[in-house]
Amino acid sequence: MPLESLRDSGHDAAIYVKGKTMHYADATLTVHLDAIAANYRLIATRVAPAEAAAVVKADAYGLGVIPVAERLVKEGCRLFFVATLDEAVELRIGLPSATIAVFHGVRFGQEQVFLEHHLIPVLNTLEQISRWSVMAVGAPSALPAMMHIDTGMNRLGLSISEAEALVRTPEKLRGLDVQAVMSHLACSSDRESLMNHEQLKFFNQLRTIITGTKYSLANSGGCLADACYHFDMVRPGCALYGINPYYSGESPLAPAVTLRAKILQIRTVDRAGSVGYGASYAVQKGGRLAVLPVGYADGYLRSLSGNGAWARVAGVKVPVAGRVSMDMVVLDISDVPEGKLTAASEAELLGVNSMSVDEAATRAGTIGYEILTRLGKRFKRVYAA
Numbered sequence: 268m269p270l271e272s273l274r275d276s277g278h279d280a281a282i283y284v285k286g287k288t289m290h291y292a293d294a295t296l297t298v299h300l301d302a303i304a305a306n307y308r309l310i311a312t313r314v315a316p317a318e319a320a321a322v323v324k325a326d327a328y329g330l331g332v333i334p335v336a337e338r339l340v341k342e343g344c345r346l347f348f349v350a351t352l353d354e355a356v357e358l359r360i361g362l363p364s365a366t367i368a369v370f371h372g373v374r375f376g377q378e379q380v381f382l383e384h385h386l387i388p389v390l391n392t393l394e395q396i397s398r399w400s401v402m403a404v405g406a407p408s409a410l411p412a413m414m415h416i417d418t419g420m421n422r423l424g425l426s427i428s429e430a431e432a433l434v435r436t437p438e439k440l441r442g443l444d445v446q447a448v449m450s451h452l453a454c455s456s457d458r459e460s461l462m463n464h465e466q467l468k469f470f471n472q473l474r475t476i477i478t479g480t481k482y483s484l485a486n487s488g489g490c491l492a493d494a495c496y497h498f499d500m501v502r503p504g505c506a507l508y509g510i511n512p513y514y515s516g517e518s519p520l521a522p523a524v525t526l527r528a529k530i531l532q533i534r535t536v537d538r539a540g541s542v543g544y545g546a547s548y549a550v551q552k553g554g555r556l557a558v559l560p561v562g563y564a565d566g567y568l569r570s571l572s573g574n575g576a577w578a579r580v581a582g583v584k585v586p587v588a589g590r591v592s593m594d595m596v597v598l599d600i601s602d603v604p605e606g607k608l609t610a611a612s613e614a615e616l617l618g619v620n621s622m623s624v625d626e627a628a629t630r631a632g633t634i635g636y637e638i639l640t641r642l643g644k645r646f647k648r649v650y651a652a
Contacts, residue, residue: 292647293560294528297618298330299651300338302521303507307342309519310490310503317497319490320346320483322504324354324370329566329640330508330523333361334650339507340365348502352377352386359384368413370423378402382410387446389413391423396439403442411444414477418450418469418484419462427469434476447481447500448473455488456514463489467496487512491519510635511625518625524639525618526567526646528559530580533600533608542597543589547573550588554601557585559614562594566641567616570631578614579621581607585614 311319321344327335336347336358346366349355355369366387372395373381373388381388382402390396390412403410417424425433433439450470454460470484481499487506489496491513511518534556542548542556550556557580563569572590579585581603588599598614615621617638628635 289645289647292645293531294526294565294646295649296642296646297525297527297649297651298334299521299523299525300334301652302509302523303330303335304338304342306507306509306520306523307339307344307503310501310506311343314485314490314494314497314501318346318500319344320348320500320502321507322348322486322502323358324348324350324504325640326354328505328508328636329642331648331650332358335507336362336365346500348389352380355386356380356384359386370415372415372423373399387411387413389415389449390425391415392425393429393433393439396433396443400439400442406442409442409444411446413447413449414445415449415451416473416477418466418473420451420453420466422451424450427473430473431476445477445480447483448477449483449500449502452484452486452489452496455486455492456512458488458492458513458516463492463496505636508639509624510639522619522623524624524642526561526616526642527613527618528561528616530557530608530612530614531560531595532558534558541589542599544592545590548589548597548599550599554599555603555605556588557598557600557614559596559598559616560594561596561616562592564593565643565645566638567591567596568627568631568633568638568641570633571627574630574632576627576630577622578616580614581612583607584621 321339323332323336326332348368348370349358350370352369355367358367368387368389370389372391388399390399399412415424416430417426452463452466454462474482483500483502484498485496485501487503490501490503506512506520509520509523536550536552536554539552540550542550561567569591576587577584578598580600583603585598585600588597617624617627624635624638628638
């Protein structure tokens, strides 16, 4: 549902998420739409004259597909990629005029839904191509499609030999308007990986085999790589949301989220002891602790326990104390002057003043994608301009 519809229906768009209105949430996830827009502009400028599409699968990496996509439309984005048909139908309701492509392609029995909602399948198999071509028989015009060809990822996509066979039997593509041929970089997060050069070589060979269409190879890492990876269209995903697409190096991208939580309880330890499950964090008499209403059920991963994760309280950097539990995390605020805390005090867990999404991911032994997509639905969500 577009934000305008929420306003018209009397809902508060700032706290509406997937049909739930969070009236009493003690933690707030702020999604910085201007930052997402700035990241899109940076990429679009860098890859021009190639087109910059936007990957908004998984609910725009957990941040809310409709508000994010609507903001990107204002920046000039016209082509959006999602993973599944359900995601595409949801996005179509919010973006009636955008071009929407579905990475998983058209599954058996889904053909009519693609037609009704004017969706473009990314065709990954000869069987998908055959069924979509059958749908084109009797259609008033050629049916749009994109074609995914594997160049080394060994995930989705036609093999190169299958692509060569298609060229020899063009009747198999009868009735189809193949708007783009794409592949996907497996190691774009490592600038020095020889795999990038190998896939680029294979993709350039494909361009001599399949002609007369547009070409797309670059994901987020490819967008910020050399222009030889850009071709006609790029497909940034994580970079739009402020995640550094590279394993190392300073990121030019603006952070897209801030997670803050109110303090549930402050306690002064009256005797030496430990904090949380497993008694893994020692605390001395007189130490001070702050309990927050955020845990691994909210996407603040349990693996952030005991590895240097931290937050900021009243301007002071403070460590996570003990294990993250399902609904709570404890901070050691012994270094925060007592006079700086009030009943309204909050802790910043993710954001420009605390851990970045990338730092949290590194400490948790994962990637920023997982941090973002797991951020829970119990937060109040605010979409800041």
